[in-house]
Amino acid sequence: MGKILEVENLEQRFDLNKGILDKLKFKNGKFIKEERIVNAVNNISFSIDKGKVFSLVGESGCGKSTTARTIIKLLEPKGGNIKFDGVDITNLTREEMLKYRKRIQMIFQDPYASLNPRQKIIDILIEPILFHKIADSNEEARERALEILEKVGIRPEQGERYPHQFSGGQRQRVGIARALAVEPEFIIADEPVSALDVSIQAQILNLLMDLKDEYNFSYLLIAHNLSVVKHISDDLGVMYLGKIVEKGSKEQIFHSPLHPYTKLLFSVVPKLSGSNLKNSKNIEGEIPSAINLPLGCYFHERCPYAKSVCREEMPLEKEVEDGHFVLCHQY
Ligand SMILES: Nc1ncnc2c1ncn2[C@@H]1O[C@H](COP(=O)(O)OP(=O)(O)O)[C@@H](O)[C@H]1O
Ligand SMILES: [Mg+2]
Secondary structure, eight states: OOEEEEEEEEEEEEEOOOSHHHHEEEETTEEEEOOOEEEEEEEEEEEEETTOEEEEEOOTTSSHHHHHHHHTTSSOOSEEEEEETTEEOTTOOHHHHHHHHHHEEEEOSOHHHHSOTTSOHHHHHHHHHHHTTSSSSHHHHHHHHHHHHHHTTOOGGGGGSOGGGSOHHHHHHHHHHHHHHTOOSEEEEESTTTTSOHHHHHHHHHHHHHHHHHHOOEEEEEESOHHHHTTTOSEEEEEETTEEEEEEEHHHHHHSOOSHHHHHHHHTOOOSSTTGGGGOOOOOSOOOOSSSOOSSSTTGGGOTTOOHHHHHOOOOOEEEETTEEEOOTTO
């Protein structure tokens, strides 16, 4: 079958120290140097089989978007490596990445922010089609754009409208159409339904599923909520403070979750149907800062099972059953 994406020991950091003076803090009567580095992605590994959906799940701020932006090299990786369709793309230059920009497309949480408000919907699609030479002429590009709009449920005459004339759900359909327009093989969807009404979320997820069946894409789907990824995923990774704390098949994660954090995420899953949303609990405990990572297991401060070893040592990844990995001292 082969892998579309292989990520190995990926690391990403943001240096918040703008200048040397920012680093100096006055403490106990003297200046000390204080590094302020956000450790957004801390040595993660996962791979995605061709034609499959891998979902990355975790609370806001755990490093999901940073992982996505690093994979498409909007950010240079600080460590580790990335292979796309068997080719190491870790150190490719911007120019060398261009051909991958066509093969890898992104769908964003807020399509409004990524759609040019002054461009008609049809032109938003025509532009990348011409840029990536999917069509030879303007007419051909327009034809293709209309075809894709139809696929995502937007009528031809609606193509003459501007983004602000659409609802959130329709705008996300446009975002999806734009990704589709250049015939990608791999789609990274970063919280594609988080900004939408619950009633619309299922429609958009179904659309993503249908398109996958038709085109046989591979997906990296990002969500902060397990219920969103339940139907669409083949495999999942659960992320906490820049680490993947558990990964495995959908069946493994949903039927026998291992990590205390995964279990915590399940305890707050709101139901997509019905009005249970109000009843869903909030996850207890603060997420520690990615600037001052805790010693030991990053989760120990919120973990009901934490032992002394958890406060001192980062657990090693263990394969508990075939393909089911966990990062926890309990196992
Ligand atoms: N450009 C940036 N500069 C500094 N810190 C950033 C930047 N982008 C993200 N971060 C920080 O990195 C961490 C991970 O963020 P992000 O990847 O956006 O999380 P998620 O997508 O899971 O909500 C957070 O602590 C966030 O504040
Ligand atoms: Mg994000």
